Amino acid sequence: MYEDLLNQVFDRFLTGPRLFRDREVLRPDYVPKELPHREDQILHVGRILVPVLKGSRSSNIFLYGQTGTGKTAVIKFIIDRLTKKSQEIEAPVVACYINCRLTGTDYRVFSKLCEVVDINVPFTGLATNEVFDRFKVALDSKKILLIVVLDEIDFLVREQGDDLLYDLTRGNESLQSSKVSVVGISNDLQFKEHLDPRVLSSLSEEEVVFRPYTAIELGDILQARANLGFVSGTLTKGALNLCSALAATEHGDARRALDLLRVAGELAEREGKSKVIEEHVRSAQNKIEEDRITSTLKTLPLHSKLVLCSCYLIKQAGYDGVITGNVYEVYGELCRKIQLESLTQRRVSGLISELDIMGLLNASLINMGRYGRTKKIKLGIPEKVIREIFVKDEWLSTLLDYKPRCLCSLK
DNA sequence: CGTCCACAGGAATGACGGGCGG
DNA sequence: CCGCCCGTCATTCCTGTGGACG
Numbered sequence: 001m002y003e004d005l006l007n008q009v010f011d012r013f014l015t016g017p018r019l020f021r022d023r024e025v026l027r028p029d030y031v032p033k034e035l036p037h038r039e040d041q042i043l044h045v046g047r048i049l050v051p052v053l054k055g056s057r058s059s060n061i062f063l064y065g066q067t068g069t070g071k072t073a074v075i076k077f078i079i080d081r082l083t084k085k086s087q088e089i090e091a092p093v094v095a096c097y098i099n100c101r102l103t104g105t106d107y108r109v110f111s112k113l114c115e116v117v118d119i120n121v122p123f124t125g126l127a128t129n130e131v132f133d134r135f136k137v138a139l140d141s142k143k144i145l146l147i148v149v150l151d152e153i154d155f156l157v158r159e160q161g162d163d164l165l166y167d168l169t170r171g172n173e174s175l176q177s178s179k180v181s182v183v184g185i186s187n188d189l190q191f192k193e194h195l196d197p198r199v200l201s202s203l204s205e206e207e208v209v210f211r212p213y214t215a216i217e218l219g220d221i222l223q224a225r226a227n228l229g230f231v232s233g234t235l236t237k238g239a240l241n242l243c244s245a246l247a248a249t250e251h252g253d254a255r256r257a258l259d260l261l262r263v264a265g266e267l268a269e270r271e272g273k274s275k276v277i278e279e280h281v282r283s284a285q286n287k288i289e290e291d292r293i294t295s296t297l298k299t300l301p302l303h304s305k306l307v308l309c310s311c312y313l314i315k316q317a318g319y320d321g322v323i324t325g326n327v328y329e330v331y332g333e334l335c336r337k338i339q340l341e342s343l344t345q346r347r348v349s350g351l352i353s354e355l356d357i358m359g360l361l362n363a364s365l366i367n368m369g370r371y372g373r374t375k376k377i378k379l380g381i382p383e384k385v386i387r388e389i390f391v392k393d394e395w396l397s398t399l400l401d402y403k404p405r406c407l408c409s410l411k
Numbered sequence: 412c413g414t415c416c417a418c419a420g421g422a423a424t425g426a427c428g429g430g431c432g433g
Numbered sequence: 434c435c436g437c438c439c440g441t442c443a444t445t446c447c448t449g450t451g452g453a454c455g
Contacts, residue, residue, distance in 0.1 A: 370416060371417075
């Protein structure tokens with residue numbers, strides 16, 4: 001019986017109108033052949049990097065701009081062309097793209113660099129300096145010009161400090177036959193304040209700023225991708241414009257716009273419709289947000305879930321906008337109930353801040369004068385959503401209807 | 412006008428499971 | 434096997450703080 005239903009799904013998909021020509025071009029990591037409205041940046045960065053083709057080191061560059069403004073696409077685009085050109089003229093140029101958020105630590109960045117120069121290092125166990133030294137030795141023997149692209153570099157600096165950048169930018173001094181150029185990419189300009197002045201000055205020998213796209217520019221970008229990605233005539237102008245308008249209000253984020261477009265298309269396809277209309281875009285916006293919430297909710301560590309659950313119970317009991325101390329009390333009660341060792345208030349305070357950043361809670365600092373300084377905490381997502389996810393959780397399902405005792409003393 | 416609440420949030424340190432080279 | 438280092442998470446200790454209260 002399931003088989004029949006599933007067959008229906010298959011048939012409907014196969015016989016239904018075809019909307020996508022090529023889904024891949026709508027994915028965020030796709031690098032198109034044309035990057036509309038980024039010609040200036042491409043040329044600018046290209047001119048800075050071009051000396052490597054003639055065997056001299058290029059300046060270090062710092063690229064800055066909000067998410068979805070094309071920084072990554074631009075640099076990948078240039079690296080790709082530059083590598084091709086260097087192979088053509090047999091210039092010893094090697095480029096290496098590293099996303100610092102995915103790579104995570106100094107150690108892992110260095111071990112990735114080691115891969116580039118063909119040496120193997122264990123993925124853990126060695127001193128970071130040791131890995132760097134091995135990298136330098138191998139690099140020097142290779143006689144190449146290495147371009148290291150460090151994407152989302154602010155993340156690495158926040159977590160690890162600027163030691164890596166210091167080592168890397170100063171590495172040239174001890175290199176005989178190879179040279180290193182660093183391209184740093186960040187969407188947070190403030191992070192420069194955390195840098196050692198020496199690192200800062202050598203990293204930002206050149207700076208390129210990426211302005212957010214306007215709604216009109218986003219429209220052009222989407223149109224170009226839609227031509228490749230959708231069967232012509234299936235995407236209405238209205239739907240496309242709505243995507244660009246929505247993404248433009250969110251600091252001109254092209255990634256967001258493309259996501260909206262792709263998901264809207266998928267929704268239309270699932271409904272068996274032959275056209276993507278504005279309604280699909282609106283649904284897509286909701287779906288993206290919902291998916292984001294449910295997936296973060298599911299992958300939360302146990303204690304974070306408990307903290308969130310505490311806030312949920314407080315809200316259920318009719319209180320809105322409690323302070324850290326209240327949440328900690330309820331949390332403590334929950335821990336006792338499931339016989340779990342509770343964390344310290346310091347830690348829970350940190351967890352609350354993390355949940356705030358993820359948007360699952362809204363925590364704002366308030367001063368109550370004589371009565372102290374604390375955070376006022378509210379749920380950031382509907383109670384319904386929390387319940388839906390937590391009833392499937394082995395620890396939390398039993399707690400969802402619990403009435404915290406310590407709330408009685410609250411007014 | 413000083414006090415003092417109820418925490419915020421930084422820094423240092425520790426425990427832990429993993430892996431190294433020797 | 435040892436001594437060392439790794440990243441991660443948590444603890445402990447700490448200093449900082451805006452403004453209502455007395």
